[in-house]
Amino acid sequence: MDYLTRARELHDAAIQVRRQLHQNPEVGFDLPETMKLVKSKLDEFGIAYENLADTYGVVGTLGDASKGKTLLLRADSDALPIPEKSEHDFVSQVENKAHLCGHDMHTTILLMVLKMLKENEDQLEGQIKFLFQPAEETLNGGKLMVEKGILENPKPDAGMALHMWPMSKEVNILVSRHEVLASALNFRIIIKGVGSHGAMPYMGIDPVFVASQIINGANAILARELPSNKGASLSMGMIEAPGGAVNVIPDTVIIEGTSRSLYPESAQHVSERLPEIIEHIAKAHRAEASYEVLAEVPALINTPEISDQTLAAAKEVLGDEYNVTETEPDLASEDYAHIASHLPESCYFMVGAPLPDAEGKTYPVHNPLVQFNEEALVAGSAAMAQAATNWLRDNK
Ligand SMILES: [Zn+2]
Ligand SMILES: [Zn+2]
Structure with missing residues (x-):
């Protein structure tokens, strides 16, 4: 035919x-x-x-x-x-x-x-x-x-x-x-701290500060742990600090993001290391972080x-x-x-x-x-x- x-x-x-x-x-x-x-x-x-x-x-x-x-x-x-x-x-x-x-x-x-x-x-x-x-x-x-x-x-x-x-x-x-097409790992991180007055951060545990450390720290997985010819991307496109204000440290921060890679071994590495980095950075600053996978698909x-x-x-x-x-x-x-x-x-x-x-x-x-x-x-x-x-x- x-x-x-x-x-x-x-x-x-x-x-x-x-x-x-x-x-x-x-x-x-x-x-x-x-x-x-x-x-x-x-x-x-x-x-x-x-x-x-x-x-x-x-x-x-x-x-x-x-x-x-x-x-x-x-x-x-x-x-x-x-x-x-x-x-x-x-x-x-x-x-x-x-x-x-x-x-x-x-x-x-x-x-x-x-x-x-x-x-x-x-x-x-x-x-x-x-x-x-x-x-x-x-x-x-x-x-x-x-x-x-x-x-x-x-x-x-x-x-x-x-x-x-x-x-x-x-x-x-x-x-x-x-x-x-690339793999996708869509995730949500919830960081729990202790809210306080913005003038007295030592009275609380600042989840906004912890969030910034996590965003920076997590990018080290790409920069320091993956071969440069087997790369991945990591984007945290949503960050919310409900209850926060110019002079108020909130008690919670929510981050959502996605990681992509064309290489299964790199996707696997990010998938294993991301929750570890999040957990340990949060602990280092006395906060607690939960990590949830929203969707995960291979390359x-x-x-x-x-x-x-x-x-x-x-x-x-x-x-x-x-x-x-x-x-x-x-x-x-x-x-x-x-x-x-x-x-x-x-x-x-x-x-x-x-x-x-x-x-x-x-x-x-x-x-x-x-x-x-x-x-x-x-x-x-x-x-x-x-x-x-x-x-x-x-x-x-
Ligand atoms: Zn579509
Ligand atoms: Zn489509």
Whole structure:
């Protein structure tokens, strides 16, 4: 089957689905309307599915397991809890929720891919397992999918997923052969001291002073304990001192932050050392500190063979229509890493989807003004369908 031609034929119908999802965003783990639409399309395509245990995740298979291996195709389907500020015909109809990470595009692309693979089912030399996943934006959805059994019955031999890249200069396919996205460790620190008058700090234990020592001290992990070619970042973007004032030392300070790295061993080191540094600095100054992990996701790392095969398949199907190039990692994070880190082989690729606004500007994902080029539905679905078909054929 010529997947590019078929994707073009499916494009108008796909745009309808994508815009319906875009106008009706849902966030987090509960995606009832989103998954209702996904299921109605799967019904229409004659593809069987079920919910993954008691979650809103939708899973199923097609093809023939006796002919070869099993490849997992995963799309995330949740929106963000922020308002959309663009002006177009199908803006979000829900207050303070919007598909600003393009997961409406991902969901639509996976539906297109499954329809094409179903039409080509007797030619598939193995089995496709699919997953429409909730709660990617919490960085905990992929983890829940693993806990609820996405890696069993059947067990996938490899995985594939994609993401929109609206800052790309054109609609294209971008594949990394190694690290793709960074790990994320999101944390909260609560420092308890003893409040006092600002003129008499010796009467209390100043948690603001301790917070400043912790912020400085924790950065020594990066500067003194990691090799400079295996770096990590550490940002404490939220600090609150409730009850504090110009002349009042409060009794509590709350800090929230995130650490990122492309290198699993560095992420692991920060994850171990951060709570130790916090505890000991607090103790050194007679304060108490608690440390809570809000979310933790590994770095997303592609394996080279399936990445080379994806590059070749995308070039094969897209020909001169869309560019396919190798790319470098980015420091955002992605909770597909919870799934990919358990798979022997995985390829996660970017689909360029720039749509400049009236002033000619494009914006990154999560920006209230970001827009996505719907041409990416064609390039993304053709590339994924071809890559999946070829991977099954070449890895029997
Ligand atoms: Zn996002
Ligand atoms: Zn995303």
